[in-house]
Each structure stands twice: as structure tokens, then as C-alpha cells.
Amino acid sequence: MPAPAERRIIFKHIDEEGYSNDLACYQKHGGYQVLQKALTARPEDIREDVKKSGLRGRGGAGFSCGLKWSFVDRKSGKPIYLVVNADESEPGTFKDRYIIHQDPHQLIEGTMISCFANDVKQAYIYIRGEFPEGARILERAIQEARDAGFVGRNICGTDYSCDIFVHRGAGAYICGEETGLIESLEGKRANPRIKPPYFPAVLGLYQCPTIVNNVETLCHVKHILDMGPDEYLKIGTPNNTGTRIFCVSGHVKKPGYYEYACGEITMGQLLYDVCGGPREGREFKAVIPGGSSAKILRFGETFTLKNQDGSERVLKVEDIPLDFDTLAACGTMGGSGGVIVMDDSVNMVEALANINAFYAHESCGQCTPCREGSLWMKKISSRMVHGEAREEDGELIKSVADQIAGRTICAFGEACSWPTQSFVLKFGDEFKAYNEDKKTKSADRLELV
């Protein structure tokens, strides 16, 4: 079956000719009208609409946005903060930057509606240090919105006031983890906090209740209010509502950003029809569906899933509908939407070595299993690509990974273990052959320390 048509909600105007990221252009397309409508509603009704819409976070974990908002401690008497996670540090993910560059007012409107719904008077956009242009664009756009009365004091003439500040990170993967991000926002090293007690909804920024949401998630809030939760629920599949932006990179003819209703497009349709298939003379070998931490899928493997009526269906990688639940049932995750494609030119031992070098560099070092384990995974994969593999290395590296996940302060532990666990499990044959061969073809071009 050919791929369905793209369903653009977040990217509706982004690529239109003449569309620019300034306020005048945004308003020509109805910009800030939803905010004005929202300000006439009761905040609790907006929260209820978001919950009803089924919106799940687009930053990685796919957690229900409405449920997260319902955890906020509203009785503490402390200020409630909203933090926009614009760190976008997951390798293979590049959608938030595009939204910020092309349509910053969409994010600002979604943020202001979310602030109003949660009685927030101060919001921060935490943007990674490597996005200086994005930070400048946001600062300019916020000032435009402030001057026009959409941000700041007495928004749209109401008695509701709320301001947004842009905060630039210094550039570290762990700054994207919500509690590390909060530490960094407080001016400290981004060491993730232990949960409990530091659930941001109760003890977040400055020990106050805090909501942390991804850029794309907050943009969806605007559209949920615009079309109503019932209409929004019709997009996608049950429990996987709305659209998703897929950032496709790697070995396809047409990499890029594509927005589809959740679960309405399969991996095969995305990679073959939409992205033009593999390069000439090549075949797809593997795909990581949700950023580098997601477990890899090997073309050729199959998954037996249960249908609602108890019957079973067998899916090939190409058949997997791209939604949170099906990807989870296939042992991986939708994560951040970063789809990394590898063709048969890729050596999996080298690919894993590259990923492991990244995670070893980015561990904050607080937890022994993560700090030591990520380093050992890097060391073992590094000696593999340098032709110094030992007999036991395939098993050894997997056992190191197995001893990290589930034993750490934050989910970085899982993020760094899953690639090794899945690469070795699914490409064990290749690891064995590679190690037996011991002659590396590309050790000299890989800069692995």
C-alpha cells in the first residue's frame, strides 16, 4: 500500500512560500487567536481538554501530557513554573530546532496557553548552547509577542500576566533530562536529581512545582484547543493520538522532516515511499526508530503481536505502524521521533562503537553503573574496531549493558544500555565474524579514543 498523505498540523504553514517567522506573518494565519480564546476559558477545563485529547509527550518517554499536568502540586502555595525543553540533544532528532527557526510563535502560543492552564506566571525555554540562532530567533519573537500584548503583563487585556525567558544551556546531552535541565537552569552542573523526592511536578525548579514539556508537545496544545479534543482524538490511533514529526536521517534518498498521524504510516511506507528507499545498489539493513537510545530494528526480523481479540499478527520491520504502543510492543520505542536508517554498507560493530563513544562522553558520572559501564562499553567496542577484540567481548559488552539499566538515578542508564543490548542481540553474527576476523578495515578512519 502506498503511503498515506502527510497530515501537517505543526508544520502546516512552515514550508509555505513566503511564510516567515515574524509575528505579522503568524497573525495572518490566525496566530494567537487560540490564546485569546483560551483566556476566556477556565484553566481546569483546558487541562481537562488536554487530558482528554490523549496527547503524549514528544520529547522521548511518550508520557501523557494531561496526566503530567494533573500531578502538579497546586496546593503548596509556591509558584508553579513551566519549562520548555528545547535541548533536543538526542542524536538523530532535529524537529524542535526547525519549529523554533521557522515558527517560533507557534511554540510561544502553545507555551502561553499551557501556562494559563496551569496558573504559571513564569516560563523558561531551555535551549541548548549549540542553537545560538534558535535562541536569537526566540528572543526576538518573544519580544514581538510581548510588545503585542501576548506575553508579559495583562495578556490580551486580561488580568493574567506571565512572562517567558530564554535560557541557553552550555551543551551536554544530560541537560535534556528534565531534572538535569532544572539543575542547569538553576545555574548548577546538570546532575539529574533522584526521584523520589524530586518529581518536578512537586519539587522542581527552585524546589517549586514545575512542568517540563518538549517543544513539539507544547505546540500540540494550541491545536487541541483550536480543534477541540474530540476532533484531535480522531487523528492517529487509540492511545496514540495526534501527529508526529519524524526526523529521518541516514541512508535514504530523501532524508528530512515528515509529519504523519500517529500509527497511520508504517516504517516501510516512510522509508520506501516517502523517503525514496535506499541508495542505488544498496539495501536497508537496520533502523533506529526513536533517537540513538531506542533499540535497533534489523530488517528481516519479525514480531508476533497480540490483537485486541486475542488473535496474533506477525509484523516485519517494514509493516510496523509508527506509533508509541506498536513500537514498544516490538521491543523498541518511538522516543524523540529521530529515525536513523542504516544500509548494508554499515558495519554494526563500528556503528555501535560510535554510539558508545557518545554515551561514555555524556554520562554525568554520578552513578557508578552508568559512569563505569558506559566507559567500559566504549572501551570494549573501541578495542573491537581496533582489531584487538577478545574472544569473550560480544558477551562481555552485553553483560556490562545489562548491569546498567534499571540501576541508575536517571534514564540515561537505559539510554546508554539499549543500543549495546540490541546491537549485540540482533547482530551477534556480525560481532562474532568481525571479532574473529580481527582485521579492521576502518579503524584508521574512526576517531575512537
Ligand SMILES: Cc1cc2nc3c(=O)[nH]c(=O)nc-3n(C[C@H](O)[C@H](O)[C@H](O)COP(=O)(O)O)c2cc1C
Ligand atoms: C538522557 C536524557 C536526555 C533527554 N533529552 C531530551 C531532550 O533533549 N529533549 C526533550 O524534550 N526531552 C528529553 N528527555 C526527556 C525529558 O527528561 C522529559 O521527559 C521531557 O522533556 C518531557 O517532555 P514531554 O513529556 O513533552 O515529552 C531526555 C531524557 C533523558 C533520560
Ligand code: SF4
Ligand atoms: S544515569 Fe548516568 S547520566 Fe543519569 S544520573 Fe546516573 S551517571 Fe548521571
